[in-house]
Amino acid sequence: MAERELARLAGILSRANDAYHREDAPILSDAEFDALRQRNAAIEARFPQLVRDDSPSAFLGAAPAEGFGKIRHARRMLSLSNAFTEEDVTDFVAGIRRFLNLGPDRPLALTAEPKIDGLSLSLRYENGRLLHAATxxxxETGEDVTANVRTMAEIPQSLAGAPTILEVRGEVYMSHADFAALNTRQAENxxxxxxxxxxxxxGSLRQLDPEITRARPLRFFAYAWGETSAPLADTQSGAIARLRALGFPTNPLFCRCDTVPELLATYAGIEAQRASLGYDIDGVVYKLDDxxxxxxxxxxxxxxRWAIAHKFPAELAWTQLEGIDIQVGRTGALSPVARLKPVTVGGVVVSNATLHNEDYIAGRDSRGTPIREGRDIRVGDWVQVYRAGDVIPKIRDLDPARRPDTAIPWQMPDxxxxxxxxxxREPGDSVRRCTGGMICPxxxxxxxxxxxxxxxxxxxGLGAKQVESFWRDGWIASPRDIFTLKERFGPGQPRQLKNREGWGEKSAQNLFDAxxxxRRIPLARLIFALGIRxxxxxxxxxxxxxxxxxxAFRSAMSDAQDSESAAYAELISIDGVGPVMAQSLLTSFQAEAAEIDALAAMLDIQPAEARATDSPVAGKTVVFTGTLERMTRAEAKARAEALGAKVAGSVSAKTDLLIAGPGAGSKAxxxxxxxxxxxxxxxxLALIGAS
Known part of the structure; x- marks a missing residue:
């Protein structure tokens, strides 16, 4: 179920992401989109071995649109993880304390500010002059909107007293009044x-004609920074004050809080003002001040790890469950989907919702504990739909008083x-899986x-619809067939892609070129693309x-087929790889060796990007054991990896260094x-030069 959920999250949220960032025509609200990402993160936290490269936790924004130049950000523009409850906020702060090994009596200030619902923008200044602006x-890479940004009155073209290099990040937005006036003019014209x-x-910022942007009432709030040649301050609040002093608009509701209750009180205060602010916000952002x-x-x-967005609640609605369909995923998981009488929830028409698995429908969780007070879900029920927490909305509850007499318990097909x-359904698994393998369409x-x-x-040019069409007509049956499309359906062939409905000579050639x-693919992407459970x-x-x-990876997968081999011991010693993932890898490479090798022969597979090489532990395999007293295990691991070390979970002949704290046992x-x-x-700490 978890794997199927992540796959569905990845597919639909990817489309929603493109619609939001590239087409400026969202198919999901911002509140729903962020909440869906939170659902994905929760699943990934519970099942880390299932994390997908195309999940909402893996992508930011969308690829730059055609028609704009591209600018590579000196420092990545990151997203934020989300909190939806007071408990989430409490857990976030507690997690920071655990990571930093700070006791409950140590002061820990955070900042709070409204989360503006707009378009993220990065401004790069060099020697006090605006050099360029990018979405x-x-x-990693954004659209060059420099000419358009130069028309915005709220963005300084030059700075006095700024660091030599300064990247300012913030949000472009439009006030409610300006939006209404703009739409009135648009309608008149x-x-x-x-x-x-x-x-x-x-849409106004991403105009090819800067004069159109100039005529649009765009505003800007600065809230962060990227690359700087000198620190802005020692604290988040000090840095925001510095940006304000340099001439950037910053949100007047920005404040510093010393406790979780203060954060929650600020959240409540901002939420109470939401309707009267004059611009859209969808939550409050908390950041560690130091x-x-x-x-x-x-x-x-x-x-x-040091910031989170506390989102405002999503909306709920009641509607009738008209049917339950079964969808089959790439790993064979059977997932029930509710077909609903269409209902509008928060401005979006909802007609289906996930039902997770047969246990959820029966009114129990994966451990057999009753949920919804043990009430099962039946076709004909009136159900409460929650638009935040899944790829499609999920059902929170049902109204037993409105259940029709004809409703009968639902049975999962076998x-x-x-x-x-x-x-x-294997023991310990929450889903049923089709045993048909690749014979299952x-x-x-x-x-x-x-x-x-x-x-x-x-x-x-090769998305889900094209894949379905090509597969249905027998043009592709396996991944390697994609890389022979030009040979089989290109110029000079009896059947050509350009003659296919919906295609032409240019679009066909564009696909072949793409x-x-x-063919040149990073190793990590290829491993993920193989679709191994x-x-x-x-x-x-x-x-x-x-x-x-x-x-090296392919050789290891062959050598590790023997569970007594050194290669197998090395595989399961990798931090994060356990027997379940290892067996899945080995089974796939054993069953599909010929197919995988044939595919790899068609590709230029790029080695993994090298990490730091100038540290004393670069390239070494290290293991931590026992109790660390000066930093948490999570911080120790993160610091070792940042220095280019490989962190393993167990000791083997390939281990270079064991860091042993009090209580070290069998590993030592x-x-x-x-x-x-x-x-x-x-x-x-002395070895890595840490104080």
Whole structure:
């Protein structure tokens, strides 16, 4: 169920992400989108071995649109993780204290400010002059909107007293009054009517003609910074004050809080003012005030550990459940989906919702504990739909008083609705899975969709619809068939792509070129693209980093087939790889060796990006054991990886260094038996030059 949920989250949120960032025409509200990402994060936290590269935690924004130049950000523009309850906020602050090993009596200030619902923008100044401006894009590369930004009155063109290099980040937005006036003018001129202020602001900034932008009433709030040649201050609040002194608009509701109750009181106060602010916000952002602490906490793959967005509640609605359908995913998971009488929830028409699995429908969780007071869900029920927490809305509850007399308990099918193969629920698993494998059309198609998804090969022009069409007509049956499309359906062939309905000579050639461009692929992306169960974005990157090259990884997968081999011991010693993921990897490479090797032969697989090489632990495999007294295990691991070390979970012959704190047991003994160097925490900190 978790794997299926993550796959569905990745697919639909990817489309929603493009619609929001590239087309300025969102298909989900901002509140829903962020809440769906929170749902994804919760699943990933529970099942880290299932993390996908194309999940909402893995992508930021969208690729820059055509028509704009591209600017690579000197420092990535990150997203934020989300909190939806007071407990989430309490847990966030408690997590910071645990990471930094700060007791409850140690002061820990945070800042709070409204989360503006607009378009993220990065401004780069050099020697006090605005050099260029870029949208977030995909977090790495954004659209060059410099000419348009120069028309905005609230953004300074020059600065006095600023660092030589300064990247200022903030949000472009439009006030409610300006939005209404703009739409009135648009209607009078027969032009496009914008759905909301965020769309209007994004569309206005992303105009190819700067004069159109000049005529639009865009505003700006600065709230962060990227690269700087000198620190702005020692604290977040000091840095915001510095930006304000330099001439940037900052939000007047920004404040500093010393306790969680103060944060929650600020949240309540801002929420109470929401309707009267005159611009859209969708939550409150909390950030750790001490910048030295921020540095220690560092970053996850796409979000900082020291900040979180406390979102406003999503809306609820009641509607009738008209049916339950079964969808089959690429790993064979059967997932029930509710078909609802369409209802508007927070401005979006909802017609279906996830039902998770058969236990959820029966009114119990994965441990058998009753949920919804044990009430099962039946076709015909009136259900409460919650628009924040899943790829499609989820059902929170039902009204037993309105249940029709004809409603009967629902039964999960024991055969796949797509291919008729038995659907088996293994002990300990929460979902049934089709046993048909690649003979199951749903699994075959979903696997191909996964292969070309954003975080995998991301082939321009080859999306889900094209994959379904090509598979249905027998043009592609496996991933490697994609890379022979030009040979089979290109110029000079009896059947040509250009003659296919919806295609032409130019679009066909563009697809062939896009496929050829993606033959060069980073190792981590390829590992993820293979669609191996339990191997997601994090684990794919982790495996790529550990083995370094495709040849080394492929050789290890062959050698590790023997569970007594050194290669197997090395595989399960990788921090984050357990027996379940290891077995999934080995099973896939054993069953599909010929297919995988044939695919790899068509590709230029790039080695994993090297980490730091100038540290004393770069390239070394280290293991932590026992109790660390001067930093938490999470901080120690993060710091070691930042210095280029590989952190393993167990000691093996390939371990270079064991850092042993008080209470070290079997790992220390094994290290001694293998002749692995053992040092204590103080020696470790001295080795890496940490105070």
């Amino acid at each position: 977030r894009g995909d977090g 027969g032009a496009k009517i914008f759905a909301n202020p965020r769309n209007a602001a994004a 910048l030295a602490y921020q540095d220690r906490l560092g970053l996850r793959s796409t979000t900082p 055969h796949c609705p797509e291919c008729g193969s038995p659907a088996i 749903a699994q075959a198609v979903e696997r191909l969709k996964h292969f070309v998804s954003r975080a995998a090969f991301d082939i321009e 496929i050829d461009e993606k 339990h191997v997601g974005e994090t684990s794919g990157g982790m495996l790529a980093t550990h083995y370094g090259s495709w040849d 003994k094994k290290a001694a038996d293998l002749g692995v160097e053992v040092i204590d925490e103080d020696q470790w």
